[in-house]
Amino acid sequence: MTTIKVNDEQEIINKLSSYIQKISSDSIHSRGKFFIGLSGGSVVKYLCEGLPKLDTEWSKWVLAFCDERVVAEDSDDSTFGTYKRQLIPRTGLKDEQFITIKQGVSAEEAAKDYAEKLKEAFNGEDFRFDLLLLGMGPDGHTCSLFPNHPLLDEVNLKVAAITDSPKPPPERITLTFAVVNNARNCIFAISGASKAEMVKRILKNKEDLPASRVNPVTGSLYWIVDHASAAYL
Numbered sequence: 001m002t003t004i005k006v007n008d009e010q011e012i013i014n015k016l017s018s019y020i021q022k023i024s025s026d027s028i029h030s031r032g033k034f035f036i037g038l039s040g041g042s043v044v045k046y047l048c049e050g051l052p053k054l055d056t057e058w059s060k061w062v063l064a065f066c067d068e069r070v071v072a073e074d075s076d077d078s079t080f081g082t083y084k085r086q087l088i089p090r091t092g093l094k095d096e097q098f099i100t101i102k103q104g105v106s107a108e109e110a111a112k113d114y115a116e117k118l119k120e121a122f123n124g125e126d127f128r129f130d131l132l133l134l135g136m137g138p139d140g141h142t143c144s145l146f147p148n149h150p151l152l153d154e155v156n157l158k159v160a161a162i163t164d165s166p167k168p169p170p171e172r173i174t175l176t177f178a179v180v181n182n183a184r185n186c187i188f189a190i191s192g193a194s195k196a197e198m199v200k201r202i203l204k205n206k207e208d209l210p211a212s213r214v215n216p217v218t219g220s221l222y223w224i225v226d227h228a229s230a231a232y233l
């Protein structure tokens, strides 16, 4: 694991963008495509500012979600909806390159459908993302994997439904750790004093929290933290 300390949110965006530039170029060069998993929350802002500056073959990108809220696409809570409004118009990306959840169905059905879509995108069961961009809530959750939730120990499903998310909205789908820890690269990008206590509990105290369970088996893990979130390291 590599921890990168930067001064502020702008430096998080710069550092994150330079990793994405390198990993996307390497992936496209080696395998012809770049499979990236996006998160919601603060990661959206980092990407909307950073990605438009990349020099890349946008048509080679395949974009999926580390988690998604089971809501209508035009809802402010929809992670895809937010990227559609705020990111797509500023890049060469097209809507069709995003693997999105089925609309108007239960979380259970959306999760099953999403797993099928990933299977098709990856040409099989081995969902090996080139890069997962991860956020972490102040409670230590990542994706929609929350502290003390039974989904933390899910080993059979690759995409799971959650209907009791402690953070609204309650209905979501999420990648499970089986997929997260199969990625080639995982990057956490964390800013702000509200995350400082949790950053300490995870990176310094090594407590068992959802975000601490991200540890790609044959991949690389990076934590990019700003001055405020790294205050207790």
Ligand SMILES: O=C1O[C@H](COP(=O)(O)O)[C@@H](O)[C@H](O)[C@H]1O
Pocket: 038, 039, 040, 041, 042, 043, 066, 067, 068, 134, 135, 136, 137, 138, 141, 142, 143, 144, 167
């Ligand atoms: O609900 C969610 O929260 C996490 C963390 O969000 P942040 O705003 O604290 O960075 C996010 O990574 C996840 O994708 C999202 O659904």
